[in-house]
Amino acid sequence: xxxxxxxxxxxxxxxxxxxxxxxxAGAAAGLASALYMRAYGHHVSGMNNQIVWGMPHVFAVxxxxxxxxxxxxxxxxxxxxRSLYKPLARLSGLLAIALLIGGLWNLVLxxxxxxxxxxxxxxxxxxxxxxxxxxLYTGFLVIVGFYLWFMMERRLNPHTHKVGMLAFLWRLVxxxxxxxxxxxxxxxxxxxxxxxxxxxxxxxxxxxLAIFSLVLLAGFKIVGRPVGGRVLARLKTLLGVFVAAVxxxxxxxxxxxxxxxxxxxxxxxxxxxGGLYTGLFWGGQVLVGGIVPLVLxxxxxxxxxxxxxxxxxxxxxxxxxxxxxxQIYVLIIGGQAYPLQMFPGxxxxxxxxxxxxxxxxxxxxxxxxxxxxxAVVGLIVLIAVRLLPFLPENLTDExxxxxxxxxxxxxxxxxxxxxx
Numbered sequence: 001x002x003x004x005x006x007x008x009x010x011x012x013x014x015x016x017x018x019x020x021x022x023x024x025a026g027a028a029a030g031l032a033s034a035l036y037m038r039a040y041g042h043h044v045s046g047m048n049n050q051i052v053w054g055m056p057h058v059f060a061v062x063x064x065x066x067x068x069x070x071x072x073x074x075x076x077x078x079x080x081x082r083s084l085y086k087p088l089a090r091l092s093g094l095l096a097i098a099l100l101i102g103g104l105w106n107l108v109l110x111x112x113x114x115x116x117x118x119x120x121x122x123x124x125x126x127x128x129x130x131x132x133x134x135x136l137y138t139g140f141l142v143i144v145g146f147y148l149w150f151m152m153e154r155r156l157n158p159h160t161h162k163v164g165m166l167a168f169l170w171r172l173v174x175x176x177x178x179x180x181x182x183x184x185x186x187x188x189x190x191x192x193x194x195x196x197x198x199x200x201x202x203x204x205x206x207x208x209l210a211i212f213s214l215v216l217l218a219g220f221k222i223v224g225r226p227v228g229g230r231v232l233a234r235l236k237t238l239l240g241v242f243v244a245a246v247x248x249x250x251x252x253x254x255x256x257x258x259x260x261x262x263x264x265x266x267x268x269x270x271x272x273x274g275g276l277y278t279g280l281f282w283g284g285q286v287l288v289g290g291i292v293p294l295v296l297x298x299x300x301x302x303x304x305x306x307x308x309x310x311x312x313x314x315x316x317x318x319x320x321x322x323x324x325x326x327q328i329y330v331l332i333i334g335g336q337a338y339p340l341q342m343f344p345g346x347x348x349x350x351x352x353x354x355x356x357x358x359x360x361x362x363x364x365x366x367x368x369x370x371x372x373x374x375a376v377v378g379l380i381v382l383i384a385v386r387l388l389p390f391l392p393e394n395l396t397d398e399x400x401x402x403x404x405x406x407x408x409x410x411x412x413x414x415x416x417x418x419x420x
Contacts (some may be wrong), residue, residue, distance in 0.1 A: 004399060006389035009223045012270035014221075015381070023379035027105075030372020032420055033365040034109035043111060043364040050358035051336045056110040059370040062207065062328045063103030063377065064137075064178055065200060068171040069208020069242075071096040071144065074151075075171075078164030084234065084400060085348045087392040088216065092388050093148040093210055094381060097141060097169075102377035104137060108368055117136075136174040143167045148306030152388070175204045181310040182331065190335030195256055199249045203324065206242040211312050212322035213239065215381065227310075228397035229303040234271065236313045243320060247290045256411050269357070277334035280326045289323010292316075303397065333360055 009016070037044055047054040073092035077085040108114045117134075124131050147167045150156040179200030182191040213235050220227045254271065256386055257263035297315035301308045337358045362370075385391055 005393045006090065006391065008387060008389050008391050009385050011217075011386035015288060016181035016386075019380065020382050023375045023382060026372050026375025027379055030105070030369045030375065033368040033372070037365050037369075038112055044363065046360050046362045047366065048358070051333065052358040053332050053336060054110075054360065055362040055366045055370040056106040056373075058325065058328050058332055059373050060103045060106035060110070061079060061178065061332065062325055063099045063327075063373055064104070065175060065204045066207035066211050066324075067096050067099035067103060067140075068175040068178075068201075068205075069204035069206065070099055070212050071167060071171055072205055072208055073212055074147070075168040076162060078151075078160050079168045081127065083196060085396060087400065088212075088231070088389045090148065090151055091216060091219075091385075092212060093144050093151065094384050095215060095377075096144050096208075098149075098377045098380040098384070099208070100140060101371040101380060102375075103180065105376045106370060116353065129177060129184050133174075133177045133181065136170075138179050140167075140170055140174050143170050147320075168350060169202075172201060175201045180337070188335050188338075189257075189263050189341055190270070190331065191257060192263070192337055193253060195249065199246070199253055202242065202245045202249055203327070205322055206239065206246050207324045209235065209239045209242060210324070213317045214321070214335070217314060219385065220395070223391070225391065225393060226394070227395040228305070228400055229301070229306040229309050230397045231395055231400050232306065232309045232313055233234065233301065233303060236297050236309060236316065238320075238322065239316060243290060243293045243297065243316075247286075247294075250285070250290075262341065265341065266335075269338050270334055274334060274337075274357075277330050277337065279401040280334075281330050284326025285323050287323075288319050288329060292318045293323070303381075313398045335359075342395075 009018075014100060034213045045054060072251055073085050074089035074096075076082045077089045108117060111117065120131055124134075126132065132325070143163070144167055145159070147163045150163050176197045179197040179355060182188075183196040185196055186193040196279065216235075217227070217232075219225075235369055254267060258269045270277055293316040296312045296319070299312060303309075338354055339358070
């Protein structure tokens, strides 16, 4: 069986160093924005005492959810035994770690006083889902780190399946915990739903695979390494299936809320009367993030049309990322903008925004901080692929087919595999 060789990139080109400088500058700008908001207060941002989770949280949740899904490629290879995906497993694990660190970068810096995060570790409150997620995130980083070590150390390869199974189960729990942050908030009509936990799991599959596909194609294009149509066709079809599953659960989520009398108001707000949020839902989430990717990704191409497959995968993945950001924005910002229903079915009068839809316009400090999380992800990936062999040298159909083939039933070990 043909073995896939891995090699770090040279990293000597002007394009590489330009990307490193831009990502480093983006991360530094985000840190400066966080210090600026800490010095002058969060009133310099668009957040207020009604919209307390702004643009940094939108990007943070998106990146954290995508981190879990980015590991899906490695899980398919080691847990489910699909060896065609094995050459991609190292990059999958690297992206999972980088995306989670980028998301946590946004979350921690948006706290205003990040040092207070230690108090949640020293004095944990396990009645809070936020406290649970601290251990889920750190555990994920440790487990995926060991997962990569077992994949890259030849003498530990036989045990990769065990660590991969642990990482697979842990990431399911992690994404469930992230979705439960919103599902447990009963005070917010848009959040109070058990459907959010499985929805977040499926969102992670779609977002993570979309980002993985874009990084894979960009990396191979820039360094000039060949990639065949077979692996791209598999990624394209798999991403289309994940997008369809997300759309199905989005429909279930909204139909469930319409059925619940206390949630019909927020459903009318999101689906019909929400202005910007309604436009982002139908135009961003449904059209750009759902219908367009399905049309692009589920179209069949001959395997020798590598350019056509790659083009459909790139545009489909970009649409999934754009629609995913719109989906998270509608959920987080739109969920806070809709007024609290303190006493459902009752008329409440006070001077504190009762029944008022809250406004939110993101300003430059929080926008720069939000984008800096993406820069941190890029910086980690760029440095890692230059120092360690994460990228395979060749992903042509001949190599992938030989690597992904399974021996015929009854064949002895070491015999030539039979191609499916």
